[in-house]
Amino acid sequence: MPKVKTNRVKYPEGWELVEPTLSELQAKMREAENDPHDGKRKCEALWPIFKIAHQKSRYIFDLYHRRKEISHELYEFCLDQGYADRNIIAKWKKPGYERLCCLRCIQPRDHNFNTTCVCRVPKHLREEKVIECVHCGCKGCASGD
Ligand SMILES: [Zn+2]
Ligand SMILES: [Zn+2]
Structure with missing residues (x-):
């Protein structure tokens, strides 16, 4: 052929x-x-x-x-x-999802404690000021942050 x-x-x-x-x-x-992610x-x-x-x-x-x-x-x-x-x-x-980082961060089964990822919690409601979620490294994507 x-x-x-x-x-x-x-x-x-x-x-x-x-x-x-x-x-x-x-x-x-x-x-x-193609990045050889050494050390990461x-x-x-x-x-x-x-x-x-x-x-x-x-x-x-x-x-x-x-x-x-x-x-x-x-x-x-x-x-x-x-x-x-x-x-x-x-x-x-959809309202509330305007800044959503990735779909995994809203999958309830992927998270131990809450129904969504830490990056979905608005800044004023979480204790840590600086965060990075494990899924995609998002530093916060709640609407209004
Ligand atoms: Zn996020
Ligand atoms: Zn994410």
């Missing part, structure tokens, strides 16, 4: 506006994934990956839902191509 060219994606209008930022973030993501705790090694994934979703979310600079077609395209995570964007649209 001859090798089929898979690069047949049809890019929607406006793609050239988002492409530079997205490729930059994709490159960073690859770098983070296993969970910490994943933090940069979560952070970049968050940035990508946030970028697309802001462009479409806040700044209204991209078309619905381009927005859907970015979600379909995996540049942004549909599930976390759905949360950001």
Whole structure:
């Protein structure tokens, strides 16, 4: 079988506006994934990956839902191509979740004491002033912090 060219994606209008930022973030993501995490705790090694994934979703979310600079077609395209995570964007649209760092931090079964991660507790309600959650290294993502 001859090798089929898979690069047949049809890019929607406006793609050239988002492409530079997205490729930059994709490159960073690859770098983070290939990083030989010596000396870091296993969970910490994943933090940069979560952070970049968050940035990508946030970028697309802001462009479409806040700044209204991209078309619905381009927005859907970015979600379909995996540049942004549909599930976390759905949360950001809900009151109280506008700044949510990642989906794991709201999974009750992943936390021993509370129903959500420490980073979801508003600053004025927690004792420690400086925190970093174990899942994604979030330093606090409650709305209003
Ligand atoms: Zn968080
Ligand atoms: Zn998180």
